[in-house]
Amino acid sequence: MGQTLIEKVLARASGRQTVSPGEFIWAVPDxxxxxxxxxxxxxxxxxxxxxxxxxxxxxxxxxxxxTTLSEQQSALEEHTWIRRDAESEKIHWFFDVGRQGISHNLxxxxxxxxxxxxxxxxxxxxxxxxxxxxxxxxxxxxxxxxLATGKAWxxxxxxxxxxxxxxxxxxVMSRDIAQWIANRIGYENGDYRCIEFGGxxxxxxxxxxxxxxxxxxxxxxxxxxxCVPASASHVRDKGVSQWVTSDANASYVDVLDIxxxxxxxxxxxPPDPENVVPASQMLGTRITHAFVGSCIGGKMEDxxxxxxxxxxxxxxxxxxxxxxxATQEIYKRALSEGLIDIFSQAGAVVAAGICGPxxxxxxxxxxxxxxxxxxxxNDPGRMGSEDATVFIANAAVVAASAVQGRISMPEDTEE
Amino acid sequence: MPDQHETHMIQRGRAWVFGHNVPNxxxxxxxxxxRDRIYDPPALAKACMKNIDAQFAESxxxxxxxxxxxxFGRGQLHVQGPLGxxxxxxxxxxxxxSRSFFRLSVSVGLKMxxxxxxxxxxxxxxxxxxxxxxxxxxxxxxxxxxxxxQPLPKFLLDIVAAGGERPWLKTLAFKNHPEAQ
Numbered sequence: 311m312g313q314t315l316i317e318k319v320l321a322r323a324s325g326r327q328t329v330s331p332g333e334f335i336w337a338v339p340d341x342x343x344x345x346x347x348x349x350x351x352x353x354x355x356x357x358x359x360x361x362x363x364x365x366x367x368x369x370x371x372x373x374x375x376x377t378t379l380s381e382q383q384s385a386l387e388e389h390t391w392i393r394r395d396a397e398s399e400k401i402h403w404f405f406d407v408g409r410q411g412i413s414h415n416l417x418x419x420x421x422x423x424x425x426x427x428x429x430x431x432x433x434x435x436x437x438x439x440x441x442x443x444x445x446x447x448x449x450x451x452x453x454x455x456x457l458a459t460g461k462a463w464x465x466x467x468x469x470x471x472x473x474x475x476x477x478x479x480x481x482v483m484s485r486d487i488a489q490w491i492a493n494r495i496g497y498e499n500g501d502y503r504c505i506e507f508g509g510x511x512x513x514x515x516x517x518x519x520x521x522x523x524x525x526x527x528x529x530x531x532x533x534x535x536x537c538v539p540a541s542a543s544h545v546r547d548k549g550v551s552q553w554v555t556s557d558a559n560a561s562y563v564d565v566l567d568i569x570x571x572x573x574x575x576x577x578x579x580p581p582d583p584e585n586v587v588p589a590s591q592m593l594g595t596r597i598t599h600a601f602v603g604s605c606i607g608g609k610m611e612d613x614x615x616x617x618x619x620x621x622x623x624x625x626x627x628x629x630x631x632x633x634x635x636a637t638q639e640i641y642k643r644a645l646s647e648g649l650i651d652i653f654s655q656a657g658a659v660v661a662a663g664i665c666g667p668x669x670x671x672x673x674x675x676x677x678x679x680x681x682x683x684x685x686x687x688n689d690p691g692r693m694g695s696e697d698a699t700v701f702i703a704n705a706a707v708v709a710a711s712a713v714q715g716r717i718s719m720p721e722d723t724e725e
Numbered sequence: 726m727p728d729q730h731e732t733h734m735i736q737r738g739r740a741w742v743f744g745h746n747v748p749n750x751x752x753x754x755x756x757x758x759x760r761d762r763i764y765d766p767p768a769l770a771k772a773c774m775k776n777i778d779a780q781f782a783e784s785x786x787x788x789x790x791x792x793x794x795x796x797f798g799r800g801q802l803h804v805q806g807p808l809g810x811x812x813x814x815x816x817x818x819x820x821x822x823s824r825s826f827f828r829l830s831v832s833v834g835l836k837m838x839x840x841x842x843x844x845x846x847x848x849x850x851x852x853x854x855x856x857x858x859x860x861x862x863x864x865x866x867x868x869x870x871x872x873x874x875q876p877l878p879k880f881l882l883d884i885v886a887a888g889g890e891r892p893w894l895k896t897l898a899f900k901n902h903p904e905a906q
Contacts, residue, residue, distance in 0.1 A: 450802045
């Protein structure tokens with residue numbers, strides 16, 4: 311019997327020839343990621359348990375992405391703690407304030423994640439890095455053991471194969487495809503599984519789009535998601551990276567075939583991101599807040615889409631708009647493409663490399679606010695007040711709606 | 726250390742049986758406990774399963790078992806659910822468990838058999854059962870039925886028997902560097 315991509319990666323990481331779904335293994339990761347909200351806490355837990363030092367600081371990446379702009383002394387003290395620890399432990403990748411980015415995007419900027427790698431992170435949205443044909447798993451507080459011992463216990467998941475064909479319809483972005491597929495698979499089927507994306511649509515999809523697809527699967531409880539590499543030429547052979555993909559005779563628990571061309575723009579209705587309806591059903595809904603950013607919606611594809619809809623236009627007077635490229639690197643690219651100028655001229659506030667309102671900070675929501683955004687989730691209280699309403703859409707729909715002051719399609723602004 | 730398991734890892738008590746898809750937030754644990762970031766075991770014990778059975782925390786005794794169907798603990802990676810079950814001193818038997826709940830349950834040292842297909846057909850509420858967590862064997866003393874399921878692998882039993890991931894790390898650190906203790 312052939313092996314799936316994730317089975318091959320987990321076999322290598324646990325020093326075996328093969329692994330099977332349901333098996334428990336100890337696996338050694340190639341990259342370990344933490345951020346300001348968890349890393350210093352986990353390091354102290356380690357130390358209280360008698361492990362003073364990181365098992366392998368050369369694999370560790372830490373970024374300050376949640377409380378970056380905080381005025382809270384407690385947060386600033388944590389930053390200082392991380393800074394000192396990064397220096398004394400010789401942490402390989404430390405991104406201090408000013409060089410930071412969201413932990414799920416930053417590894418791509420610095421070329422730290424390659425096909426075939428095993429990545430372990432504390433944060434729930436770790437599976438996003440499956441975009442690079444790596445296996446990236448969120449272990450929460452389990453990261454304490456990983457940091458202390460250099461390994462983690464894992465249970466090998468079953469895999470659902472999703473073949474996507476066709477091309478994007480008008481006003482559709484990767485986010486629409488992602489939320490539609492998450493809705494189609496659902497929590498009952500997604501739980502504890504790996505979603506493997508392949509097919510001609512995926513082969514032609516850029517890294518941003520692949521990242522969006524893998525990221526969105528988090529909300530249906532998956533263990534991880536991964537895009538198979540398009541071809542051997544897409545794979546750079548360095549470090550542990552190697553040509554790794556699923557065998558033709560690999561075993562899947564389910565196989566879905568999806569035509570991307572049949573999917574239109576989607577809107578996620580509270581309280582779940584996968585709770586989608588066609589955007590056409592929501593046209594005209596008044597909004598007070600618009601946000602383009604977060605690990606899933608703050609990439610170059612989102613910046614460019616927002617730029618197209620905002621160029622030469624103004625954000626509606628009753629809407630406040632926030633735009634946050636997910637990393638400083640994306641910010642710099644947006645700047646060089648003239649997008650930051652467009653955003654500023656339109657009357658949007660711009661920050662860089664932080665979770666922002668998606669974590670309830672930096673322009674969060676007040677009671678009664680109605681936000682249309684590209685954030686990860688829309689449960690009550692997620693972006694500030696529990697008495698605010700959060701709708702999720704693609705960046706073009708968000709930007710076009712910010713101009714109109716109500717949920718609108720991009721063509722509405724092209725008068 | 727393995728010898729200690731034998732006594733720890735066999736448990737007898739009454740079963741409390743629930744259905745499929747019991748969510749973590751708002752099911753196993755009230756949403757207030759998670760929202761207010763409560764970690765106090767007695768408070769979490771009182772709120773455990775309250776949304777589904779208001780009398781649950783008062784009715785169960787340490788050593789009893791929470792038995793549930795598929796997809797137990799679906800939802801967010803919130804540790805209050807497993808902590809509540811642990812604070813009541815219950816063993817946990819499910820047909821399947823969400824990955825987030827499973828990982829957290831190991832972290833807090835819950836004794837469990839998480840992957841027992843159709844186990845809710847074998848056990849009814851108030852049945853007296855005996856569970857050998859190490860062997861994966863469930864004996865229903867009320868019906869005289871017995872079945873074996875997949876136990877946790879030995880290395881996870883070690884973590885659970887130590888009382889969870891952090892106490893287990895302590896024993897590991899002591900083994901590696903006895904002088905540090």
